[in-house]
Amino acid sequence: MSEASPAKAYALHLGVIALLFALSFVLPEYHHGLLARIMVLAAFAMGYNMLFGYVGLLSLGHAMFFAAGLYGAGLAVIHLGWNVPLAFLAGIACGALLALAIGLLALRTNGVAFMIVTMMFAQVFYLVILYFAAWTGGDQGLVVPQPARVLSFGATSLDLTNPTVRYMSALALFSVVLLVTLAIVRSRYGRVLVAVRENEERTKMLGYDTFSNKLIAVVVSGTICAASGAAYALLFGYVGSSFASVQYSILPLLWVLLGGAATTLGALIGTVFMYYVIDIASGYTSAYLLIVGIALILLVLFFPKGILGTIRQRWLGWLP
Amino acid sequence: MMPLLTTKGLSRNFGGLRAVDGVDFQLMPGEIRAVIGPNGAGKTTFVSLISGRIQPSSGMIVFDGADITSRPAYLRVRQGIAYTFQITSVFANLSAYDNVALPVQRTLTDGRSKGAVRTGVMAALERTGLADRAHMPAGQLSYGHQRLLEVAMGLALKPRLLILDEPTQGLADSEIDNFIELVREIAKSATVLLIEHNMPVVMQLADRITVFNAGRILAEGTPEQVRANTQVQEAYLGTAP
Numbered sequence: 056m057s058e059a060s061p062a063k064a065y066a067l068h069l070g071v072i073a074l075l076f077a078l079s080f081v082l083p084e085y086h087h088g089l090l091a092r093i094m095v096l097a098a099f100a101m102g103y104n105m106l107f108g109y110v111g112l113l114s115l116g117h118a119m120f121f122a123a124g125l126y127g128a129g130l131a132v133i134h135l136g137w138n139v140p141l142a143f144l145a146g147i148a149c150g151a152l153l154a155l156a157i158g159l160l161a162l163r164t165n166g167v168a169f170m171i172v173t174m175m176f177a178q179v180f181y182l183v184i185l186y187f188a189a190w191t192g193g194d195q196g197l198v199v200p201q202p203a204r205v206l207s208f209g210a211t212s213l214d215l216t217n218p219t220v221r222y223m224s225a226l227a228l229f230s231v232v233l234l235v236t237l238a239i240v241r242s243r244y245g246r247v248l249v250a251v252r253e254n255e256e257r258t259k260m261l262g263y264d265t266f267s268n269k270l271i272a273v274v275v276s277g278t279i280c281a282a283s284g285a286a287y288a289l290l291f292g293y294v295g296s297s298f299a300s301v302q303y304s305i306l307p308l309l310w311v312l313l314g315g316a317a318t319t320l321g322a323l324i325g326t327v328f329m330y331y332v333i334d335i336a337s338g339y340t341s342a343y344l345l346i347v348g349i350a351l352i353l354l355v356l357f358f359p360k361g362i363l364g365t366i367r368q369r370w371l372g373w374l375p
Numbered sequence: 376m377m378p379l380l381t382t383k384g385l386s387r388n389f390g391g392l393r394a395v396d397g398v399d400f401q402l403m404p405g406e407i408r409a410v411i412g413p414n415g416a417g418k419t420t421f422v423s424l425i426s427g428r429i430q431p432s433s434g435m436i437v438f439d440g441a442d443i444t445s446r447p448a449y450l451r452v453r454q455g456i457a458y459t460f461q462i463t464s465v466f467a468n469l470s471a472y473d474n475v476a477l478p479v480q481r482t483l484t485d486g487r488s489k490g491a492v493r494t495g496v497m498a499a500l501e502r503t504g505l506a507d508r509a510h511m512p513a514g515q516l517s518y519g520h521q522r523l524l525e526v527a528m529g530l531a532l533k534p535r536l537l538i539l540d541e542p543t544q545g546l547a548d549s550e551i552d553n554f555i556e557l558v559r560e561i562a563k564s565a566t567v568l569l570i571e572h573n574m575p576v577v578m579q580l581a582d583r584i585t586v587f588n589a590g591r592i593l594a595e596g597t598p599e600q601v602r603a604n605t606q607v608q609e610a611y612l613g614t615a616p
Contacts, residue, residue, distance in 0.1 A: 243480045250477050253466045261478045262452035
């Protein structure tokens with residue numbers, strides 16, 4: 056892991072970022088917009104993968120961290136009139152704090168109990184959003200007004216509703232999250248996380264306080280997911296309770312499983328794959344979920360470790 | 376000389392079974408102590424209590440002058456009590472290198488010491504003869520090598536007390552000779568507490584032997600004294616007719 060060709064791994068990741076950058080200039084308008092959305096959601100998936108792939112903790116409540124960022128940023132703009140950078144930071148801070156609180160409580164459990172506890176907390180969060188409909192817009196959600204979605208540095212200003220600016224902002228978020236994830240999993244701390252996943256008892260007997268290590272991982276994971284949510288609110292201008300529903304807790308799990316758990320690039324591949332299968336299938340039939348389901352079954356049968364996980368296992372052992 | 380480790384009235388019940396029953400035990404710094412006894416005598420439970428993997432029902436444990444009875448296992452490891460498992464539990468999917476890197480990086484106080492991890496890992500692997508297998512996944516090593524990897528991980532913690540739970544179980548005779556040399560080497564810098572069934576190994580290595588039976592200490596002494604002890608002979612061989 057830490058020994059295998061660091062230069063190769065970094066070159067690959069920078070290459071992917073460069074490819075996404077280049078795609079901005081060649082993609083037709085529709086796919087351009089779709090890919091911007093996918094990159095933001097891939098950051099969400101990477102945050103999820105941090106905990107699920109590397110620490111082996113399966114959470115069914117990560118929608119709450121995404122939604123904490125979404126509402127933290129969105130409500131700060133709508134009700135407090137904060138500017139874009141401040142609102143983005145507010146979203147991240149909301150997610151980080153929520154993750155710390157949830158981590159302290161949920162990490163007292165393991166395995167199936169952890170899944171249920173995180174799912175329950177996420178449901179509570181969802182219901183709280185609906186309950187305070189006066190501020191959150193309830194199940195209708197809120198629209199972040201277009202004039203507020205402008206990033207200004209002195210005289211120059213960037214309009215986040217402009218497709219190119221939006222694409223590049225999404226790419227910036229994606230790149231930062233990707234490189235941070237890569238740095239973490241290749242670090243000594245990343246090695247400890249994998250050890251916890253493989254055998255927590257043994258890791259304790261090497262002198263590690265596994266609870267603290269897991270708590271940090273929950274906070275890092277929640278913070279990344281919140282950053283994705285905050286970016287979503289500011290770039291796409293919609294803050295809605297559906298993003299806090301259980302569906303958005305399951306989706307990152309699916310994206311990560313498709314792309315390959317515990318691979319840094321799997322989250323992107325899984326998200327792209329899922330979006331385009333839905334996109335293409337829904338062009339042919341209204342029963343597109345059937346096709347998605349069949350695609351998922353085939354993947355589990357033939358690529359049980361996900362697309363990138365299988366590639367790593369069979370051909371490219373050095374992939375991080 | 377002050378003992379490195381003392382237990383007073385240490386007990387652990389599993390339901391109605393008293394697996395460890397009021398054990399008073401002392402271990403001097405620098406010695407190699409073997410713990411022997413029939414199956415189910417409470418040897419593994421006893422060392423698990425010392426390492427903190429399980430909590431005692433009553434009694435106390437003093438390590439290096441400090442009461443560690445209620446301290447969690449990971450803090451005991453940091454204090455210098457290392458435990459190698461009876462059932463090999465290396466991280467099978469990680470390379471041998473990464474397995475040893477985990478304990479090495481934890482003992483480094485300077486988090487930025489570049490290269491120090493690699494040096495420490497290779498030193499531990501060389502001591503156990505695994506250096507040329509550093510990049511193999513631990514799960515693909517032979518059983519004997521996995522046992523050695525366990526020891527390398529224990530060594531990498533730079534322990535003051537190294538607890539080896541049946542380290543030669545499943546090793547070939549040729550491997551056992553090397554192993555005895557390794558333990559002698561380790562004992563120069565650490566106190567060794569060894570649970571072992573293989574009597575020739577015990578007789579060659581141990582300075583003193585503690586015999587457990589039914590959760591209690593039956594006898595304690597030098598290998599010669601223990602060998603001559605009639606109670607020990609009865610516990611192992613049954614009463615003479």
